[in-house]
Amino acid sequence: MSQPDDLAFDISVCIHADEIVREEVVIWGVQPVGLKPLRRLDDGSLRSAMIDLPAGWSSGTPISLASTQQIALLSGDVKFGDETVGSGAFLVVPAGADMPVMTALDDSCLILIQDKGQAFDKASGANCRPTVIADAMTIEPFTPIIDGVPLHGFERRVLWIDPETGADTRLLRVPAGFQGAGANWHPVQEEIFCLEGDIQPDDTRPMRVGSFLWNPARSIHGFNEVTRGGCVLLEWHDGKWDLIRS
Structure with missing residues (x-):
């Protein structure tokens, strides 16, 4: 699949609360x-x-x-x-x-x-x-669908959405043992804070409770996304979110 020429590669920023x-x-x-x-x-x-x-x-x-x-x-x-x-x-x-x-x-x-x-x-x-x-957590969750495939075991709760820009904030529960399908990118800025559990977008950016991850818009990331015990993430975006495989 051809990719746009303006994509950045591997520039995500991950930091832990105790390091700030x-x-x-x-x-x-x-x-x-x-x-x-x-x-x-x-x-x-x-x-x-x-x-x-x-x-x-x-x-x-x-x-x-x-x-x-x-x-x-x-x-x-x-x-x-x-x-x-x-x-x-x-x-x-x-x-x-x-x-x-x-x-x-x-x-x-x-x-x-x-x-x-x-x-x-x-x-x-x-x-x-x-x-x-x-x-x-009392908001009714739904199962996300990526590339037409339901992500069974996931729970997404939309907390807020801007009706004009599509920017949103959501809670995402990721099941234990999940492994991502490989590198991807988004057309908007993505920020993620780990509330519970563990997850890594790749081998160099492990996340635990209190970790923050910024995936800049149009940057390829998620090379080895894995969670051992599952996690709950708070995610927010500055426009309409989408996931494009790289």
Whole structure:
């Protein structure tokens, strides 16, 4: 099969949470948080990060977001407006919506995913409301189909999708013993965080709980994808995802 001339080869980035330097920054409100950047865009702005909220931390006041933010809560309990959510919750604040006051009830850790052009302003009273999913695993899963073949044993849960661009965020459960069909690429940026278990896209990038993988758009990867015990992955993309065999 002929391939486009502009494909990159073997440039995926894999890093483990304990290898990322922690920064103290202010994102919401005035109180700093502990931030471990996962990926930055070419202009240096933050695309995704792990964030630690100490018990008692608060954003202080509602704020309006210029770009969509998504939050996956890994541990702890957080009050988000009038709702209290715990580990496994997933939150989406659309662009232009007001983000309610967020308060950490105990030490908490989350994944932040945000669109380009993020900026904050005073709450505007917009009608657009955040989405709160108390437990993302309660979303009905379905079996993915790749190249017309159902991937039996897999479970995909779509947490969010942008109706305009097709960008999405999903949970993927991969069964123990799975071995991929070989090298492939995607037309969009793919970011993956390992929540449970183990997996490797190739022999040089082993992933465990807390590992992050970035597969740049139009880059060939997945040369020896294997999981021994199975895994649960949080995946997000900046456009409509597809898998093309190489």
